[in-house]
Amino acid sequence: MIVKKFYKPRTIVFHNNLLCIPDIGMAYCFYNNNIKQISLKINKTVFLGYSHTKDPIYFNCLKCSHIGYSNTILVKSYTQLILALLTCACSLFSNIGSSIYHSCPICKTKVAYSLLIY
Ligand SMILES: [Zn+2]
Numbered sequence: 722m723i724v725k726k727f728y729k730p731r732t733i734v735f736h737n738n739l740l741c742i743p744d745i746g747m748a749y750c751f752y753n754n755n756i757k758q759i760s761l762k763i764n765k766t767v768f769l770g771y772s773h774t775k776d777p778i779y780f781n782c783l784k785c786s787h788i789g790y791s792n793t794i795l796v797k798s799y800t801q802l803i804l805a806l807l808t809c810a811c812s813l814f815s816n817i818g819s820s821i822y823h824s825c826p827i828c829k830t831k832v833a834y835s836l837l838i839y
Pocket residue numbers: 782783784785786787825826827828829830
């Protein structure tokens with residue numbers, strides 16, 4: 722008798738690195754050319770740090786246990802308004818000072834955010 726086993730992938734490819742699927746509440750983010758593993762918190766948006774990229778993070782959602790990439794939303798901040806006043810609105814054409822929010826594509830929870838520096 723042949724027993725068919727369903728193969729469930731246990732690894733993912735993230736920025737050309739083979740990694741294990743993140744545990745529940747864990748996330749991978751790619752900053753400064755290396756992969757950081759961070760833990761997410763319930764009802765709290767985790768600060769990831771300063772970033773140069775708008776790349777989504779790979780995470781395991783605490784609320785709906787969705788595993789995959791996050792949706793990213795670019796949000797203008799007060800820092801950008803101050804910069805705009807100092808640079809005669811020139812900085813409004815770039816994304817300096819904006820924050821990137823990472824949200825779950827299924828339950829729309831904002832899980833993490835980072836600040837864009839250039
Ligand atoms: Zn979710």
